[in-house]
Amino acid sequence: MADTFPAVQSRAVRVALAAALAVVPILLLAGYILMQAFGREDAMRDALNQSFLTRTQTQKVLSLLQDAETGQRGYMITGDDAFLGPYLVATNEIPDAMSELESLVDPAQAGRMRQLRRVADGKMAELKLTISMRRDGRTDEGLARIRSGVGRRLMDEARTTIAAIEGHQVALLEHRLDEAKRARRGTELLTGGLFIFLALLILGAGVSILRTLREREAISLRLQEAAARHQAVFDSAVDSIITLNPSGSIETINRAGERTFGRKAAELERRDLGVVIELPSKGEGAFLKRIGLTGETLRDGVVIEGTGRRADGTTFPVDVAFGSMRLSRGLHVVAVVRDISERKRIEQLKDEFISTVSHELRTPLTSIAGSLGLLKGGVAGPLEERADRLITIAHKNCERLVRLINDILDIQKIESGKMRFAEAELDLIQVVHQAVEGLRGYTGRLGIEVMVAAPEAPLMVRGDADRLTQVASNLIANAARFSPAGKPVEVSFVLDGDTIRTSVRDHGPGVPEVFRSRIFSKFAQADGSSTREDGGTGLGLAISKEITDRHGGKLWFESETDKGAVFHMDLPVLTPRAPRAIEGASTFLICESDPQAGALLQALLEAEGVRTELVTDLTTAETVLSERAYAGLFLDLNLPDGHGLDLLKRLRLQGDNRALPVVVVSLEAPSPDDLKGAAVEIVDWIAKPLDSTRIRSAIETVIQRSRHDGPLILHVDDDPDVLHLVGEALGDAGEVIRAQSVIEARAILAARRPDLVILDLGLPDGSGLELLPLLKGANGEAIPVIVFSAQELEDGAFESVDEVLTKSRTTLDHLAALARKLSAERGEENP
Secondary structure, eight states: OGGGGGOHHHHHHHHHHHHHHHHHEEEEEHHHHHHHHHHHHHEEEEEEEHHHHHHHHHHHHHHHHHHHHHHHHHHHHOOGGGHHHHHHHHHHHHHHHHHHHHHHHHHGGGHHHHHHHHHHHHHHHHHHHHHHHTTTHHHHHHHHHHTTTTHHHHHHHHHHHHHHHHHHHHHHHHHHHHHHHHHHHHHHHHHHHHHHHHHHHHHHHHHHHHHHHHHHOOOOHHEEEEHHHHHHHHOOOOSSSEEEEEOOOOOOOOHHHHHHTTHHHHHHHBBBGGGEEEEOOOSSSSSHHHTOOOOOHHHHHHEEEEEEEEESSOOOEEEEEEEEEETTEEEEEEEEEEOOOHHHHHHHHHHHHHHHHHHHHHHHHHHHHEEEEEETTTTOOOHHHHHHHHHHHHHHHHHHHHHHHHHHHHHHHHHHHHHOOEEEEEHHHHHHHHHHHHHHHHHHHHHOEEEEOOOOOOEEEEEEEEHHOOOOOOHHHHHHHHHHHTEEEEEEEEEEETEEEEEOOOOOOOOOOOGGGGGGGGTTOOGGGGSSSSOOOSSHHHHHHHHHHTTTTTEEEEEOSSSSSSEEEEEEEEOOOOOOOOOTEEEEEESSSSHHHHHHHHHHHTTTTEEEEEEEEEEHHHHHHHHHHOOEEOOOOOOEEEEEEHHHHHTOOOTTTTTOEEEESSSOOOOTTTTTOOOOOOEEEEEESOOOOHHHHHHHHHHOOOOOOSSEEEEEEOOHHHHHHHHHTTTTEEEEESSSSSHHHHHHHHOOOOOOOOOOOTTTTEEEGGGGGBBOOTSSSSSOOOESSSOOOTTSSSSSSOEEEEBTTTTHHHHHHHHHHHHHHHHHHHO
């Protein structure tokens, strides 16, 4: 690079030429300065003129007020309207005079102008009042009003305000005069300085030429050394380094790239990057557009995952870090390519390990924690004091281990982007109460009372109830851990605009100063000496912050040493929707296009003691179904504004009417495809003409179904300990039958139809999900399913699953309560 430099003489000539060219802008700058000086003189004349006009206008306003007062007093003394001339003139001219004055005064005088306008308006109002008193024959009263001094005080205030305005204008003018003087002196100094600088510049140019000759050789040597260093770094780098032109063609590639792709640099020059790296395409067009990059994104650097391709055709995963390189020929691109095969292998091993931890640890821990909980609850009878104490210690440490495993799995899901959120409209107050209730045993052991101060009205948010309960539990448990015994943890709510702030305050030592910057980091814990024996995992706050961020909120804290800490969770508020009016839950809706047939059907139904409503088209039917709840729907298919099956398909997608029993009454016979996969229950398909026996049977099917003595619950799990513990927890909730494999569960389902299924996923002969297609009731309705497994099941993966509970994260009491609820709801649907 040094050899490309011009000769010493050329360099000296260029320096001299540069110095000569510098003279031109200096002269232009001097001319510009002089023009600026002339402009300031013009501005000064304008300022003088404006100041004069302002003072003239203030005197005009004052004169008008005085004239108005003179006319008023003449009229008050004589009662002659002729004296009101000055008053009337002032009344007409004062508004315009005030507006003109406002346009002239300095904007900083806005406050005084408002005061002057107020005083002027008050003065004119006072004059008008006394004049009206004189006109009404209340002369004495008017004179008394004048003697009271109200008008004189207003006039004095007007004079004072006008004097202040004029004083400000005078001061402003003097200030501008001083500035003009200083600017003029500055211009003189600057102009002289420029000419002195010009002389020095010419002298310096000569010196620079001589210095350039001496430095050229040193610079050339340094450039050669820098080029050699850069080439050495380029060739010795472990990662492949490729430089590209804007079209995506390879210009250079280092030795690591030659080894990685099995191709020589000469073989790859001017060839497209796609020869060695396949990148995700973002569309058609130029190279950067195809991979979704711009000059702006390249400036800060960006990493894209792609696939490398060797000369022998084998492929491997790569990370490609793109950056910009601006050369004289325009924007070029640097691509640093790293083989991530080993990282992918490690990630797969980590996922397999996490899966193993999830199944092999959660399942036995669930059994251990459940057994200890049942023993503490007295299932096996009263315990001796020593045994009770040992079981309490074991149960506490088991719960601690469960929390650690759950937190590790949660943070892994967050980092991998696999954490899913089941959004719903929630009352945040209820979420907090649920968290407090779940921690009652823990806070009770610590001697901490949790005090919740909540408004009566619900505070609605949109979010995942379980995840938000997890955040609230983490904050409350953390506050309880650091609070001294006997001091409460206080939870409060503040509705601030469109944000709900939930605050958890403790009375502990506060967050140490050195710890505050990393409090939301993974495995971050304050000094262990200041915490209780029952410490945390160091992951709770990190998980809570991620969950809060995913809900569009913010988690932050305030703390003072020895004065405790308060953690705030801010979430966007959701205005609750008005609940839908539920009327006539025992009423049947009839949708029949023929009014006579509809009247006949009404008569048949009402003869059976059933209330009915009749509509004749799909639009009206859909409207009333969205407004009220019905026990069932009698539906004709041939309707004036559509086909009845279209309404069935739409009802299938509506949560409120998804399980609405439907009786089809039509001249058409059903085809096999009509009801394929239908989620809306079809009780019967009655052909016209109407058969009263069939209608009576359909009503009985909907209203008077056969009753169970108690719900039948099928529990499928390969762990006999879990089967036993769940059976103990369910107690008398119903009859529990157990299966330890897919084959055993299939045999039970072939013989009996349960009211509820509790399903594990990992079974010795397959997945529990294989049983889902078999879980239909006698009439084809879906049987409620609770997945209770150590494996994670993504939310929404299967619509036929009612709840997904994770072992070690869910207590047996919660599982039992949910099982009772779902089986009771099914009993109400099928009495």
